[in-house]
Amino acid sequence: MRNTAAALAAVAASAYFAYDFRWQQGIVELEEEAASRLDVASAAVFAPTQKFGYLPELLADHPVVVNALRHPQDRQRAREASRYLERVNASAQAAVVYLIDGEGRTIAASNADAVDSFIGRNYAFRPYFQNAIANGKATFYGIGATSLLPGYYVAQAVREGGRTLGVAVVKVDMTQLDQEWQRNEDEVAVTDDNGIIFLSTRPDWKYRPMVSLHAEALDEIKRSRQYGTMLKPPLPMRTVRTLHGNEAVVSIVGDGGNGVRFFVRSRPVEGSGWNISVFIPLSEVEARAWRVAFSTSGAIGLILMTLMMLAQAHARAEERESARQALEKKHSELQALSEELRAASITDPLTGAYNRRFFFESVPKIVSTANRHHVPLSIVTIDVDHFKRINDMYGHPAGDKVLQALTVLCKESLRESDVFCRFGGEEFIMALPNTDAEAAAQVAERLRVRVSAHAVEIKGMPGGITVSCGVSQYREGEQGIEAALRRADDALYVAKNEGRNRVVVR
Numbered sequence: 092m093r094n095t096a097a098a099l100a101a102v103a104a105s106a107y108f109a110y111d112f113r114w115q116q117g118i119v120e121l122e123e124e125a126a127s128r129l130d131v132a133s134a135a136v137f138a139p140t141q142k143f144g145y146l147p148e149l150l151a152d153h154p155v156v157v158n159a160l161r162h163p164q165d166r167q168r169a170r171e172a173s174r175y176l177e178r179v180n181a182s183a184q185a186a187v188v189y190l191i192d193g194e195g196r197t198i199a200a201s202n203a204d205a206v207d208s209f210i211g212r213n214y215a216f217r218p219y220f221q222n223a224i225a226n227g228k229a230t231f232y233g234i235g236a237t238s239l240l241p242g243y244y245v246a247q248a249v250r251e252g253g254r255t256l257g258v259a260v261v262k263v264d265m266t267q268l269d270q271e272w273q274r275n276e277d278e279v280a281v282t283d284d285n286g287i288i289f290l291s292t293r294p295d296w297k298y299r300p301m302v303s304l305h306a307e308a309l310d311e312i313k314r315s316r317q318y319g320t321m322l323k324p325p326l327p328m329r330t331v332r333t334l335h336g337n338e339a340v341v342s343i344v345g346d347g348g349n350g351v352r353f354f355v356r357s358r359p360v361e362g363s364g365w366n367i368s369v370f371i372p373l374s375e376v377e378a379r380a381w382r383v384a385f386s387t388s389g390a391i392g393l394i395l396m397t398l399m400m401l402a403q404a405h406a407r408a409e410e411r412e413s414a415r416q417a418l419e420k421k422h423s424e425l426q427a428l429s430e431e432l433r434a435a436s437i438t439d440p441l442t443g444a445y446n447r448r449f450f451f452e453s454v455p456k457i458v459s460t461a462n463r464h465h466v467p468l469s470i471v472t473i474d475v476d477h478f479k480r481i482n483d484m485y486g487h488p489a490g491d492k493v494l495q496a497l498t499v500l501c502k503e504s505l506r507e508s509d510v511f512c513r514f515g516g517e518e519f520i521m522a523l524p525n526t527d528a529e530a531a532a533q534v535a536e537r538l539r540v541r542v543s544a545h546a547v548e549i550k551g552m553p554g555g556i557t558v559s560c561g562v563s564q565y566r567e568g569e570q571g572i573e574a575a576l577r578r579a580d581d582a583l584y585v586a587k588n589e590g591r592n593r594v595v596v597r
């Protein structure tokens with residue numbers, strides 16, 4: 092359970108780091124892309140400077156212009172100048188070309204015949220007029236005071252013999268950029284010094300402030316009617332993450348109500364309070380980051396799962412092995428115990444000889460062998476003479492030792508195939524396969540002689556131990572060993588009666 096939780100955490104962490112790593116990479120790529128797009132967009136904004144920069148100078152030198160400004164009240168000269176400016180504008184394709192006298196009043200214009208003609212308007216307040224008067228030349232980006240359209244103004248002082256007569260102005264319509272930018276995949280927006288978008292690839296972004304306006308700025312805009320009724324509520328834009336001073340990730344709520352995330356990079360337009368921004372959708376970068384996150388976490392998940400399965404298989408194999416070993420150990424212990432019990436159940440604890448049970452267990456096999464192969468089988472019963480007396484005179488432990496010593500002697504006189512048991516008390520029995528009564532009597536006699544010849548000597552006991560033996564032979568066809576046993580018992584009885592320390596065959 093803990094392992095699974097740790098593995099899940101590892102998978103989640105790998106997904107997070109893979110996503111973040113690929114996302115950062117994507118952002119670096121976007122930074123470069125945005126920089127180059129900004130270059131292009133800025134160049135488009137600056138293009139009029141290059142295209143029309145020369146024009147006011149030409150105008151300022153032209154005799155019609157100089158003449159008109161020399162006599163600002165002369166309507167005829169002004170009309171001539173307007174005709175000339177109209178022709179110039181027709182070939183230059185600027186928005187409006189006009190002449191302002193030393194007081195700031197427009198006396199001639201290429202749009203002299205238009206309803207919203209500039210003629211008669213006073214532009215003394217315009218910075219381009221003031222700067223041109225002061226410095227000879229001026230450029231200015233601004234929103235048209237009459238047209239409310241964004242424009243680029245190039246102004247040149249018209250001088251004669253050190254005297255400034257007025258200013259020749261070329262106003263370039265910047266709204267053309269809107270159309271050119273429609274071909275852009277990314278969004279471009281130009282904002283004025285209040286942060287209001289007035290040029291954009293997205294018509295629905297136009298005349299919206301990028302950020303909420305301060306009350307003062309809003310009042311001023313309303314009072315000056317800079318955007319008239321076109322001003323809209325702020326763009327529903329939220330900064331998700333600020334990357335650098337001029338870069339950020341923003342979310343803009345679109346028509347569908349869903350936030351679209353963009354990487355945005357901005358740059359000021361030189362010589363104006365304007366800012367130009369490029370918005371590149373983040374969807375591609377995010378999709379790639381998700382793909383990398385999925386594949387990385389998938390691979391790591393697979394590796395971890397494999398490792399966990401291997402570990403589990405290993406643990407199970409170890410468990411099985413230790414269970415097998417434990418079982419084997421138990422089995423050996425049980426086997427040893429069972430052998431011990433078996434040995435105990437067929438062994439006489441005092442002498443270590445087989446007991447009566449073992450005798451009756453092994454004899455049927457010997458009997459059947461004798462019957463099958465027609466070979467003799469004999470029984471010898473051995474009984475210690477006057478054993479009670481030994482016990483009484485020397486104590487029970489001494490009697491025990493006599494029984495143990497006699498067991499050793501009996502075992503020494505036996506063959507591998509013979510069966511020797513303590514039958515009970517001081518009585519022992521032998522079953523001798525492949526042995527007839529005569530040979531069995533010899534075995535018994537040898538044993539009797541060895542015992543009586545002080546072979547059984549117990550410390551503190553002066554010897555004199557004797558045994559009596561009864562011998563009988565199994566007769567073929569007899570049912571079991573019982574009859575032969577009875578005959579051996581009878582023989583032993585006779586041996587005891589005849590004075591003991593003897594072997595009797597029956």
Ligand SMILES: Nc1nc2c(ncn2[C@@H]2O[C@H](COP(=O)(O)OP(=O)(O)OP(=O)(O)O)[C@@H](O)[C@H]2O)c(=O)[nH]1
Nearest residue numbers: 475476477478479480482487488490491516517587
């Ligand atoms: N020390 C000892 N004595 C035992 C053991 N088993 C039986 N006895 C004794 O053996 C004696 C057998 O005595 P009896 O059956 O009277 O026979 P006996 O004294 O040997 O006399 P006979 O057999 O007639 O010569 C009894 O006193 C038993 O207590 C034993 O394991 N250890």
